[in-house]
Amino acid sequence: MQPETERRPLLAAAAGVALGGLGIVGASDRANAETSEDSFTILEGTEYETTGTVRTADADGPTVLVVGGLHGNEVAGYEAAASVSDMDIVRGRLVTVPRANVTAIESGSRIGDDGTDLNRQFPTGEEPTTELARAIWGVLERFEPDVVIDLHESRNLYDGDVEDGVGQAIFHSRDAEAEREAEEAADQLNENHVSDSAYDFTVAPFSLPPSETPNMLVHKAARDTDAVAFLAETVSSEPELSTRIRWHRRIVRSLLWEELLDESAIDDGDDEDGDEGEDGDDGDEEDGSDGEDDGADNEPPEAVIGTDPADAEDVDFSEGDTVVLDASASSDPDGEIVRYEWDVDGTDEFEEGGETVEASLSYCGELSMALRVTDDDGATATEEVVISTE
Ligand SMILES: [Zn+2]
Known part of the structure; x- marks a missing residue:
């Protein structure tokens, strides 16, 4: 789907129905x-x-x-x-x-x-x-x-x-x-x-x-x-x-x-959304592969998370347990993975690096842990596992 300018919300037109304020x-x-x-x-x-x-x-x-x-x-x-x-x-x-x-x-x-x-x-x-x-x-x-x-x-x-x-x-x-x-x-x-x-x-x-x-x-x-x-x-x-x-x-x-x-999809340089260049923080395109539209021919990587214990999504962990997350099965069909990043505390920020990480489960409930891999053309892929701690 093409990026598009955010549409201006319309007020509900259904008869007799008032939506609460935002x-x-x-x-x-x-x-x-x-x-x-x-x-x-x-x-x-x-x-x-x-x-x-x-x-x-x-x-x-x-x-x-x-x-x-x-x-x-x-x-x-x-x-x-x-x-x-x-x-x-x-x-x-x-x-x-x-x-x-x-x-x-x-x-x-x-x-x-x-x-x-x-x-x-x-x-x-x-x-x-x-x-x-x-x-x-x-x-x-x-x-x-x-x-x-x-x-x-x-x-x-x-x-x-x-x-x-x-x-x-x-x-x-x-x-x-x-x-x-x-x-x-x-x-x-x-x-x-x-x-x-x-x-x-x-x-x-x-x-x-x-x-x-x-x-x-x-x-x-x-x-x-x-x-x-x-x-x-x-x-x-x-x-x-x-x-x-x-x-x-x-x-x-x-x-x-x-x-x-x-x-x-954000700084894709597609010209169709007209908003690129706005943030000026696109540091991904300095690899010198000139002459081609970067990314057009690059196959994205695939992020794969292995766990120890195996099948960690089906394990009921206890508070204080640890789980090892392993990204080594990740791959890039036309290049290699150059960066592994992890969010192991469910904050949606990738705070840890490395091909494997060990996470200790310090609080109860469901926690989503995510891996982001970056290939040698700067394309990324993410994967997550949801860990349940009782
Ligand atoms: Zn139903």
């Missing part, structure tokens, strides 16, 4: 952070009141909306949506509405207090059919996302018929970009993070009338706004919740990679 909660206090954080509230003062977040990077780029909790019993979806809300994006804007249907979440049920299935209230070309659906749609009207990602769970695995279950699948809008990104996300996940192939993720385009499930949010987003849209489903019957949340997080990271996380 409360600025303050820029991040990290020294070199270049993102700002805002929040907003919809249906304030009602039982449906819910909060969304907005992260805006310094560099212009697309807007991505991540929604969770349209169905209140699909826990991994809304937990993952909440957990990506503070992702350290390098450009563009990340909007999340993690708990779309609060009354459904509170009762642990698919539908909320208004007795309707929220994800059946978004008819294409028409106004959404409930107050809550109109308020959710108002978020799309306000932020005009280029990409919409909606996170769900299903009891059963998808085998080609949505009636039987849609677990472990990434559904995408019917455009080539969405199909490619969905397939890349599924491939990455299946290769690296799904140990039992029975749970491999499948990829399928949104179905079409009359066989489609009607009036879903992502269908309306794709058809009424031209957004690239995805609906991801994990299966809730067997894998542990923490595993399902990790899967969703990885899907989101992968789907929005090009839009919000790919640093090479």
Whole structure:
């Protein structure tokens, strides 16, 4: 997707629905952070009141909306949506509405207090059919996302018929970009993070009338706004919740990679976004390989994290344990890796160097540790592992 100038938010036009103001909660206090954080509230003062977040990077780029909790019993979806809300994006804007249907979440049920299935209230070309659906749609009207990602769970695995279950699948809008990104996300996940192939993720385009499930949010987003849209489903019957949340997080990271996380997209010299040269800190192009557009022919490296103990994402660590992270399996198809950098404390800053690092687990919970490798042409790739400490 081309970088584009950030669109000016439109106020929600849905009849009778006022979005809460964008409360600025303050820029991040990290020294070199270049993102700002805002929040907003919809249906304030009602039982449906819910909060969304907005992260805006310094560099212009697309807007991505991540929604969770349209169905209140699909826990991994809304937990993952909440957990990506503070992702350290390098450009563009990340909007999340993690708990779309609060009354459904509170009762642990698919539908909320208004007795309707929220994800059946978004008819294409028409106004959404409930107050809550109109308020959710108002978020799309306000932020005009280029990409919409909606996170769900299903009891059963998808085998080609949505009636039987849609677990472990990434559904995408019917455009080539969405199909490619969905397939890349599924491939990455299946290769690296799904140990039992029975749970491999499948990829399928949104179905079409009359066989489609009607009036879903992502269908309306794709058809009424031209957004690239995805609906991801994990299966809730067997894998542990923490595993399902990790899967969703990885899907989101992968789907929005090009839009919000790919640093090479910022000073790409493409002339199309017209903002290069602004920051003047591009030190990557002094290797003297003149005559060619740097990066045009360079294959990016691949970042791979090995761990000791092995399969550390599946290990329940105790406080005080250590884990060794090993980047030696990383590679560059047309050159070599010249730099290894690590974020082992979940701050999204790469504070350690070296091919291997040892991290001590000093506090409990889930911690995302990331590796960034740089190849001899200055292209980078990142990978992360999520370590659980009890
Ligand atoms: Zn659902």
